[in-house]
Amino acid sequence: MIVADRKPVEEIIEYLKDHQNILVLGCNECVTVCEAGGKKEVQVLASALRMNAQKNGNEVKIDELTLERQCDHEYLEEIRDIIDQYDAVVSLACGVGIQFTAEQYPNSMIYPGVNTCFMGATEKRGLWVERCQGCGQCVLATTGSVCPVSRCAKRLFNGPCGGSTSGKCEINPEVECAWQLIVDRLKALNKLDEYEKLSPIKDWSTDRAGGPRKVVREDVQQ
Amino acid sequence: MQYPTNIKIVRVPCTGKVDVIHIMRAIEKGADGVCVIGCLEGECHYNSGNLMAKRRVAQASKILDTIGIGGERAKMYNLSSSEGPRFAQYATEYTEIIKELGPNPLRLAKNKAA
Numbered sequence: 574m575i576v577a578d579r580k581p582v583e584e585i586i587e588y589l590k591d592h593q594n595i596l597v598l599g600c601n602e603c604v605t606v607c608e609a610g611g612k613k614e615v616q617v618l619a620s621a622l623r624m625n626a627q628k629n630g631n632e633v634k635i636d637e638l639t640l641e642r643q644c645d646h647e648y649l650e651e652i653r654d655i656i657d658q659y660d661a662v663v664s665l666a667c668g669v670g671i672q673f674t675a676e677q678y679p680n681s682m683i684y685p686g687v688n689t690c691f692m693g694a695t696e697k698r699g700l701w702v703e704r705c706q707g708c709g710q711c712v713l714a715t716t717g718s719v720c721p722v723s724r725c726a727k728r729l730f731n732g733p734c735g736g737s738t739s740g741k742c743e744i745n746p747e748v749e750c751a752w753q754l755i756v757d758r759l760k761a762l763n764k765l766d767e768y769e770k771l772s773p774i775k776d777w778s779t780d781r782a783g784g785p786r787k788v789v790r791e792d793v794q795q
Numbered sequence: 796m797q798y799p800t801n802i803k804i805v806r807v808p809c810t811g812k813v814d815v816i817h818i819m820r821a822i823e824k825g826a827d828g829v830c831v832i833g834c835l836e837g838e839c840h841y842n843s844g845n846l847m848a849k850r851r852v853a854q855a856s857k858i859l860d861t862i863g864i865g866g867e868r869a870k871m872y873n874l875s876s877s878e879g880p881r882f883a884q885y886a887t888e889y890t891e892i893i894k895e896l897g898p899n900p901l902r903l904a905k906n907k908a909a
Contacts (some may be wrong), residue, residue: 582861613816617858625862627901630908791868 574603574694575667575702577687582621585663588684592661593632595622597686598674600666600684607701610665612639618665618686622794642783649677656681692723706761709779709786715767717758722780724751724766730772732756796879798886801829810834810842810871818869825902828868828893829855832885835873845873865896875902 589595597619599733605611619637626633636659641648643731656662661682664671668689675683691703706723712730715737722728726744733752736743760766779786805827807813810833818829831852832843840903860866870892872885 582858586862616816617819620816620823621858621862624823624859624864624901626817628863628904630904793884 574606574692575669575689576607576691577604577667577689577705578607579609579614580688583623584785585618585626585684586622589622589663590660592682593634594659594661595635596629596652596659597637597641598633598662598664598666599637600643600664601639601641602644602666604665604667604670604687604707605639606695608699610667614665615639618663618679635692638684640666641781642666644673646673646677652678665755668743702715706780708775708777712772712775715770715772716755717750717762717764717767719754719758721751721755723760724749724754730775732768796883798883799890801890809839809841809844810848811839811841813848813851815851815855815858818852819858820866820897822859822868823901825899825905826868827899828870828889828896830885830889831869831871832882833871833873835875838875847882864900867892867896868899 582695585597597615599605599610599612599615601611606613608614616759617636619635623633623635626635640651643649643664652764656678658680661684662674662678663684663686663687664674670795671683671685675681690701692707693701694704696702698778703722703723708722712722721730725733726742726748727734730753733749733750733756737750737753740750742750754788756765756768759768777783810831813831816830821829831848833848833885834840836849837846839845849871855869856866859868870889870890874881874885
């Protein structure tokens with residue numbers, strides 16, 4: 574899933590200082606799981622914004638709504654009839670959802686309510702970790718299902734660098750060395766032969782180096 | 796045993812049930828403060844309900860501080876369920892804290908506007 578973190582309330586208050594009719598728009602998908610932009614977070618943020626306005630004597634209308642997804646046209650259609658009532662929308666979706674909402678409603682001001690961080694997973698509640706950078710050419714088949722692109726600070730493809738010490742990365746003793754994890758796992762799987770094979774130079778054109786990317790599937794297009 | 800009469804008690808099965816939004820809504824609706832009183836740390840019947848409440852109260856307190864309502868308006872105390880006198884003590888102590896903070900600024904702003 575896409576992992577996001579809450580933006581400081583004061584930053585959002587600053588965005589909204591000139592607006593009177595505001596919709597706080599949550600998303601029921603990834604940001605709900607990482608507790609940054611789901612229904613609960615929408616309620617808390619809207620409540621804080623209402624109290625802030627009321628305390629300052631400003632008459633501001635702040636409504637709350639959470640869509641199933643903001644990265645899909647069909648769910649964004651649900652706000653078509655009401656969006657004109659608002660002069661600003663704070664979207665608590667990831668950067669994708671915020672942009673998709675803005676593209677769908679070009680006349681509305683859409684502000685981000687979260688900082689979108691990475692593609693990751695919930696290690697435990699309150700701890701989300703990065704596991705994929707969407708490089709476009711998955712190498713997990715040869716690395717024991719441990720990703721050297723997202724988990725190695727140097728994105729190395731043929732073993733660890735000299736900074737790997739006791740299984741930890743030189744950038745931070747709390748970061749595990751991806752290549753240590755790869756070797757350990759290949760050993761456990763009795764596939765250490767895979768480690769001996771040299772990886773050719775990776776084609777980074779499918780990564781961000783090639784500019785914004787798209788996936789085109791004519792077989793499923795309508 | 797006596798405690799101030801201006802406290803409204805809301806019973807919950809465990810303080811782990813109390814969410815940030817419950818505290819926020821109470822303040823938004825005009826409460827001068829929200830005091831969450833849970834079991835002693837390490838003695839939660841559900842293991843970690845009171846610890847979750849502690850973090851949620853801290854989160855609400857931080858937000859209330861940010862928007863200028865006052866972080867002290869959300870506070871947590873811990874006691875054992877048999878400690879009636881201590882409940883009265885905390886209730887009195889918290890009432891004093893709130894009295895010092897003054898009424899909820901939202902109510903003041905509302906009265907000013909009216």
